[in-house]
Amino acid sequence: MSHEIKTATIKPIRNTYLTTEQRFGDKPASRYxxxxxxxxxxxxxxxxxxxxxxxxxxxxxRTAIKMKDWYALKDPRQxxxxxxxxxxxxxxxxxxxxxxxxxxxxxxxxxxxxxxDRLINFVIPFRHLEQAANLNNMYGxxxxxxxxMAQAMCFEAMDRLGIAQYLSxxxxxxxxxxxxxxxxxxxxxxxxxxxxxVRALCEEMLVTEDWFExxxxxxxxxxxLVGSVLYTQFDEWLTxxxxxxxxxxxxxxxxxxxxxxxxxxxxxxTVVRESDHNKLLVADWSTQWxxxxxxxxxxxAEKLVGNTALDMASEELNKNLIKAGIN
Amino acid sequence: xxxxxxxxxxxxxSRYIVEAIEEDNPSVTVNYMPAMIRIENDHELVVKRExxxxxxxxxxxxxxxxxxxxxxxxxxxxxxxxxxxxxx
Numbered sequence: 001m002s003h004e005i006k007t008a009t010i011k012p013i014r015n016t017y018l019t020t021e022q023r024f025g026d027k028p029a030s031r032y033x034x035x036x037x038x039x040x041x042x043x044x045x046x047x048x049x050x051x052x053x054x055x056x057x058x059x060x061x062r063t064a065i066k067m068k069d070w071y072a073l074k075d076p077r078q079x080x081x082x083x084x085x086x087x088x089x090x091x092x093x094x095x096x097x098x099x100x101x102x103x104x105x106x107x108x109x110x111x112x113x114x115x116x117d118r119l120i121n122f123v124i125p126f127r128h129l130e131q132a133a134n135l136n137n138m139y140g141x142x143x144x145x146x147x148x149m150a151q152a153m154c155f156e157a158m159d160r161l162g163i164a165q166y167l168s169x170x171x172x173x174x175x176x177x178x179x180x181x182x183x184x185x186x187x188x189x190x191x192x193x194x195x196x197x198v199r200a201l202c203e204e205m206l207v208t209e210d211w212f213e214x215x216x217x218x219x220x221x222x223x224x225l226v227g228s229v230l231y232t233q234f235d236e237w238l239t240x241x242x243x244x245x246x247x248x249x250x251x252x253x254x255x256x257x258x259x260x261x262x263x264x265x266x267x268x269x270t271v272v273r274e275s276d277h278n279k280l281l282v283a284d285w286s287t288q289w290x291x292x293x294x295x296x297x298x299x300x301a302e303k304l305v306g307n308t309a310l311d312m313a314s315e316e317l318n319k320n321l322i323k324a325g326i327n
Numbered sequence: 328x329x330x331x332x333x334x335x336x337x338x339x340x341s342r343y344i345v346e347a348i349e350e351d352n353p354s355v356t357v358n359y360m361p362a363m364i365r366i367e368n369d370h371e372l373v374v375k376r377e378x379x380x381x382x383x384x385x386x387x388x389x390x391x392x393x394x395x396x397x398x399x400x401x402x403x404x405x406x407x408x409x410x411x412x413x414x415x
Contacts, residue, residue: 009361028342032384078384087385 035080039147060145063212070146095252107245122304124185130164132202136218197296217289228313272325331401331412332367347378371413
């Protein structure tokens with residue numbers, strides 16, 4: 001008896017959703033495209049919000065930035081819910097291993113008083129800044145325009161909550177889970193003169209209305225400065241002071257920084273390239289916030305790393321802004 | 328002259344690789360077959376890490392190509408940056 005093997009091709013009736021097809025053409029689409037583009041409602045809103053009657057519920061005019069197509073601000077990491085969660089779960093697993101190892105080997109007891117002091121008084125209070133970053137990105141998620149931007153800001157917000165928690169965990173490791181170091185860090189944040197500038201900066205960001213200005217202030221200016229001081233320069237300082245072990249606890253933040261930089265760079269480049277109007281706005285916002293952030297962070301950066309720490313960070317930020325097309 | 332070719336499984340990852348190949352080798356012919364995508368070209372065909380990474384949105388190792396690879400034809404020249412198929 002002989003068998004004849006044949007292949008039958010069953011073509012799907014359609015390649016993708018109609019909205020995706022209209023944008024990308026009639027071909028198989030990626031999940032990112034299907035889950036992100038042209039998702040948000042753009043018309044036929046019934047009522048304007050009573051709390052802001054000058055705008056529709058979804059309104060591109062909540063920022064001074066103008067884009068012909070808000071979906072041009074796509075995320076090069078192509079994160080939608082599933083990919084973001086898988087990616088971060090992997091990072092978190094690594095981080096959990098490091099924290100578990102650090103605790104199991106009691107590496108916290110090996111730290112000098114100088115290192116402990118800097119961690120408690122000048123690193124852990126940054127968790128409050130991370131919470132501001134969480135709120136600021138959530139604000140962008142709520143009032144921003146275009147799903148690709150809003151969802152990426154939501155992921156960024158969740159990252160920042162995670163980082164705030166990891167910073168708190170460092171405190172709990174240092175004080176043997178009593179929470180004393182967190183209390184002390186909170187006291188620093190609320191009362192130490194060096195921190196009041198940063199606290200005021202956070203508060204000012206929290207009441208900034210234009211969501212893209214807030215994006216520039218928080219995600220570009222402040223994070224770039226803090227990132228350089230805390231996660232690059234302080235990291236080196238730790239290595240120079242026989243506290244390499246602590247860098248293990250900051251690894252999550254390093255990876256996060258590397259990952260989100262690609263997104264931030266791509267967003268800012270696209271916005272600036274769109275028009276001179278946008279370019280001027282971003283240049284203006286970044287200069288204003290750069291000045292404020294520098295003044296606010298100076299005392300903390302000085303105590304954390306040294307006098308020149310913030311100059312280095314500023315230089316790095318300026319270089320990035322020029323690379324993005326702002327001069 | 329014989330053509331160089333590469334056949335990949337038709338899945339979510341290959342789609343980006345195919346896109347990258349089409350961009351780097353404008354003269355390729357892409358045949359969609361059941362569960363397989365076969366790409367042919369005269370003379371040579373190159374898969375570049377940089378282009379695939381841009382399409383796929385993450386770091387990509389040229390060796391990962393093997394995960395979705397069904398077959399290929401041509402002399403292989405592979406390094407960290409690219410995989411090139413040619414006939415001598």
